[in-house]
Amino acid sequence: MPDNEQVVTETMMPVNGIELCVETFGEPGDPALLLIAGATGSMDWWDDEFCRRLAAGGRHVIRYDHRDTGRSTSFPAGDPPYSDVDLAHDALGVLDALGIHQAHLVGLSMGGALAQRIAVERPHRVLSLSLMATSTVPPAYEMSPPALGTDPSPQWSDRRSAVNSIVAAVRRLGGPFTADDPHLRRLAERVFDRTHNMAASQTNHLRCAGGPPVRDRLAEITAPTLILHGTLDPVFPPPHAEALCTEIPGARLVWLEGVGHEFPPSAVWCQVIDEIIDQAGRRTQPA
Template sequence: MTDHLSNGEKLVEISDVELCVETFGNPANPAVLLVDGAAASMLWWEAELCEQIARGDRFVIRYDNRDTGRSTSYPPGRPGYTYTDLAGDALGILDALNVERAHIICRSMSGGIGLIVGVDHPDRVASLTFVSTSTGEDGLPPSSDELTSNNPADPDPADSAAVVDFVVASARAYSGGSSYFDETAMRALVEREVARTRNIASTLANHYAMTFDGPSRGFGDITAPTLVVHGDRDPAFPLPHGQALRDAIPGAKLLILQGAGHDLPRPLWDVFVPALIQHTGGGRP
């Protein structure tokens, strides 16, 4: 069931790039900016999830990072940007929507974007939420053997069916064997993803090829209220990564999603969304 809370997709010019943005709910409500990880467009923050958050009196913003979806793409293997540029895109979207401060939710690779914004632009951040991410420090458990051994060759980007099969298989592996993994729903999402992407070859390659520059300081310098959300079956960043992130950020809280992998399964939205609404209730843009 949908409440048709979407305000529709639009292309926004930010500096020299074009980013596709979609919002949900009332712009007068506190803003929640959803930033996804490597090779993932806005679709991975499902519209139904965005609507569920918006029904909690939030103004929800999702967007396609560079080299995903309908946003600007670069030649495969030659991304013309860094982590800091992607953080600038997030702030540019807030500027374009006249949002002074936002609750910023970063998943997986985009945890670095949340770190950059959180320590270098704290005036723009009402709160931070890190989902399925890591401090990246030495000594944390590596990715699971099952994940690293399931590493098929990249598909021919011109073969859409092969790309869909590849991404669905990757999503299955990243679910950590969770019983929540819904292959039918995932395949439908990935088919939409591939159909709307400017350059799927660039999507498959470029986030892994960019320069991972960092902020001026570290996680211990984050001052915004912070929630860490982590699945206890995450095969990419096993649970100690989430615990280390909680410990690194002053005052951070940890929400463990029982039975979840490196994702936000639909059956657990009724756990995640109330926690997010509570966490984002302390500040308005």
């Protein structure tokens, strides 16, 4: 196999009594970098090419479907039998299933909240933190669907209705660099086609219980921390990022101009990827 050819695998793995769908990019011998998506977000939202470029920077990139998204185990819609603590343990369980003890964590929105919890409660597992579109306050999954831009009443079992709702939500929360509608529609169709239960996928994270708060423990975080935040984020406006930067010792705040509450649009990939790779090369701060 040519040296520059990326190895991509997708597999079902037993994690915490359920099955999660996991996909990797790059060489297993490189430092691990775990991508943790936001509420309702399957791995599909971490763009394939974005993952390949991170892997080309010398990282073993891992993305996965949260429970209740994509091909991972799904529960009945409306009453999820788990909490955000379980979702955080799922992230660690993915690493365990791959035989990885430590990783660089990259979390977006809810994923950023989960990464904060892991950094506080399991600091020995975290090499660095990159937190995107997130906050110190109760995370996105504790907000109402309208606050997230999610239509609370689409026909999730109908492909066209579900795709239209997802595209509309992304556009409401995005900015001038958000992908165009044809691109978003193809992505939403991929999400729909990979998902066991769209109603559960789009609602259960928003209704799951919260675990013990960790905000008052953010000062305990010792992992080098990068905060990437869109200047147009309507869910967590800029003061949220500034507060997060203040409360985590030594954190760096990097603004993404013209970006909303969204996975990184391609216009800022170079900036985001360079920052994440640079962050993953920084030394852990002394305790």
